[in-house]
Amino acid sequence: MIEVYKLTKRFGTKTVLRGLDFDVRAGEFVALLGPNGAGKTTFLRVLASLSRPTFGEVTVAGHKLPAESAQVRARLGVVSHLPLLYADLSAEENLQFFARLYAVSSLQSRITEVLELVGLDTRRKDLVRNFSRGMTQRLSIGRAILHDPQVILFDEPYTGLDQDASEMLDDVLRTVAKQGRTVVMTSHDLARAEDLATRFDVLSRGVIAASATRDSFGGGNLLSFYKQALAG
């Protein structure tokens, strides 16, 4: 579903990604781990077609970037620590707006379905500016899955959430993943990543330093795997 070959990304003289290879099969839930500055967000922005590769090949859902970026964007949902929503619109108006941009058919019924999934159907008329951080993040997920994407990218979705909101987000993420979508999530929260993901990749100094599936991992200690990957 995602194929990345020798991806390099430079900003001026600074090289953030250094010939990175990455491959994700359909339906996998990959936790992309790594320290601050490892290049996780840059990598996700390249996958999301928000940033062009300097070198290398990137294919998402069968379409090459950047040449077929519109086709990729139609098959992709993105959730970041920023809400990508409009504070002066209600939850329903936000989803209506994005549904129009994605040409979602049966707009109203799909919005109702999504609001029920993220547990905001009773707050549909409320302005986003009155939402808590957790509710805003759940609505962000609603926005990202509105057009039924094959691939969803989560960039630090737990940033700024309290314990209750994080647990609620866990439930939404599990539901989204169970629907057979391919998920790539960056996170600093190893326990949460271990709980949700089926594969763990450690990004360090611009390359994938280590990769292990839940099965190959054998229920071992993710923290020691992570530390070994960074040390190696």
Add this chain to the structure above:
Amino acid sequence: MLTPSLLRATLAIVRKDLSAELRSRELLSAMLVFSLLVILIFNFTLDLDPVTRKDVTAGVLWSTFAFAGTLGLNRSMAVEKDRGSLDGLLLAPIDRSAIFFGKAISNLAFMLIVEAIVLPVYAVLYNENLFQPGLLLVILLGSVGYAAVGTLLASMAVHARTRDVLLPILLFPVILPVLLAAVKASNAFLADAPLAEIMPSLNILIGYDVIFIALSYMFFDEIVDE
């Protein structure tokens, strides 16, 4: 997978901007209060007799529209950037020119609303008849050019930390031909000059509008791309 047409995506963005602004009224109220203050300040500081005032009307009006327009342009793109909504727009499978057209039409609508309020206030305060079809046409053409160039440059400036300062510095040199042509054409209409005298200025306005809209359509994708 479906993708919306350029027109549908543009209309969706315009509808979103107008709905959000009608609810918050942040941008319109700032532009309107600023415009009214500018008109009053010009009046008190220049202290002109009625004849001279007629000669400077076009200049005062266009200075007011230009400064108020800059306020609106800055704010309308900052709203997209601050909450990451610009990425939300860029992630949509739309022709990215729709983002330019949507934002430019919204900015134009805000300018026209402010102008529709400022003109009668100016006319009443200074006993000037500003409701002439020719003058209104000049205001429309000038505002289209201003909104087109301003939206394009605001999209470039929005990524800068100093965007509030950067936009006027980028905008005013580029928009100068529009302002000069608009002031000249407005003055001519207010003085009942013959059409032959006004046409060169109108042609500059029309040409500028067409060229900048075409350039924005061609290059907006490159401009918003990282």
